[in-house]
Amino acid sequence: MSNSSNNVWRVLARMRGNIRRALMLFSWRKERARHSLDPLPPGQRPQDIFAILLLTVGVAVVVCDVPTYPWLRSLPNEYRNAFRAFTDFGKADWILISTGLTCLFLLAQDADRYAFRIRMAIGSLFTYAAFIFYSVAATGLLAIAFKWSLGRARPKLNEQVGPVRFDFLAFDGTYTSFPSGHSTTVAALATALAFIFPAYRWLIVVAAFWLAFSRVMVGAHYPSDVIAGTLLGVTFTFFTVRAMAHRRIGFHFSSSGKIEPNMNARSARSCARAVWRVIRGQRGLYRVQVEPARLEEADRTA
Secondary structure (H helix, E strand, C coil): HHHHHHHHHHHHHHHHHHHHHHHCCCCCCCCHHHHHHCCCCCCCHHHHHHHHHHHHHHHHHHHHHHHHHHHHHCCCHHHHHHCCHHHHHCCHHHHHHCCCCCCHHHHHCCHECCCHHHHHHHHHHHHHHHHHHHHHHHHHHHHHHHHHCCCCCCCHHHHHHHCCCCCCCCEEECCCCCCCCCHHHHHHHHHHHHHCCCCHHHHHHHHHHHHHHHHHCCCCCCCCHHHHHHHHHHHHHHHHHHHHHHHHCCCEEEECCCCCECHHHHHHHHHHHHHHHCCCCCCCECCCCCCHHHHHHHHHHC
8 A cells, every 4th residue: 555655656746847847948938939029920910810800700690690590490400410420529528638638647757767769759749738738728718708708699599589699698508609619629629730730731621620610500509609719719729839839849930930840740750660669569668778887898999
C-alpha cells in the first residue's frame, strides 16, 4: 500500500514539475512575442471580423432562415436520419476528454530520460493536444455565454414565434439557438487541425462543413446560428495559433508570413517510426548513457 501511494505522489510531483516548466517556457517567450507583434493585415483585424459577422449573419437571417424550416419539412425523413447519424461528432465532450487525458498522461512522463525522438514526439503531442483542448473549451464557454444571454428561439418554435424571436436572458433551453455550440466546436477543432496538418487542410474544411451543416438538417439550428458559431470558432482559434506562433510554441511564421507547424511532415514521420519501433521492441525507450570511463578513453584516443 505504501509503495503504491509513494508512486502516486511521485507521479503527481512529476506532473507539477512539468506544468511549472511549461508555464515558465510560455512566460519566457512573452517578451519575444511583444517585440515581434506586427500589425494585423486587413481582413484579420477585430473590426474586419465583426463586419464579416454582421454581413454574413445578417444576410443569412434575411435570406436563409425564413425558408429553411418549411424546406426541411418537405424533405424525406431519410435525409434527417442520415445527418443525425454523425451530427453528434460536433459535441465537445469527446474532444475534451481525449485531449485532456492525453495531456495528463504526457505530463506524468519523465521525458528527460527518453531518447531524443521520443522526447520530440511527447513535446509536440502535448503542445498540439493542449492547443486543441484550450481552443475547444474556450470557444465552447463563449458560445454558452452568448446563447444563454441572447436567447434566440430554436427552429422547433418556428411556427409559434417565428425565426427571429430573441428573449434576452430567458435562461430557457428552447431559447439557446444562437450561436450553434456544435458549429463552434467543429470550427475550433477544424481550424486547429488545419494548422497542425496543413497538407490535409481542404479535407478537414469539407468534413467540418458537413458537420456544421448537419445542425441545420436535423432542425436544431438556423443557418445564421451555424454561421455565427463557425466564425466564433475559427476566429478564436486563429488568434490562438497566431499568439503561439509569435512565441514559437508549436507554430512559427515562415519567411513569407504564413503560420506553419514546428513539427513538419519529415520530423513527424521520424518520430512516428521511433515510437513504433519502441512499441515493437526494436529500439530502446531511454537515451543512451555513456559511461565516464568510456568518455575518458575517447578523450585519450582523440
